[in-house]
Amino acid sequence: MNETPDLASAQKILAAQPFSVLLGTRLAAFGGGEATLELDNREELRQQYGYVHGGVLAYVAENAMAFAAGTVPGNRPLTTGFTIDYVRPADGESVRARARVVRAGRSLAVCRCDLTSVGGDGSETLCAVAQGTISFAPGGGGEGDGA
Secondary structure: OOOOOOHHHHHHHHHOOHHHHHHOOEEEEEEOOEEEEEEEOOHHHEOOOOOEOHHHHHHHHHHHHHHHHOOOOOOEEEEEEEEEEEOOOOOOOEEEEEEEEEEEOOOEEEEEEEEEEEOOOOOEEEEEEEEEEEEEEOOOOOOOOOO
């Protein structure tokens, strides 16, 4: 398969990830080298001060970058590594992770992700930035798998 999945197909791929289902992750946008994941801020995902736990932010950034890389036709993305910098606590109603492919080659893609804390009024505040390298496993398919 050398075609890139559409949004509905990519949402099915996300729904096949038990951990993503456990957290309630949604795929809001997918295509053209970009993907957006969203996650509601709820009690179980917070740390002791009431902010979204850094590990949750790292998960959603990594998965968003893998999905962005999954928009490259004919590839099965697997995260090779990533870094994340937390710039302020995430304390809104939800978290939005917007990832995009910066550069893709035959075997690797470099991606960037901006994470925002979304308030009840829809306002967004940058809370973290991430950059990662996504490798492409043999076999094609274009799935964003989040490793």
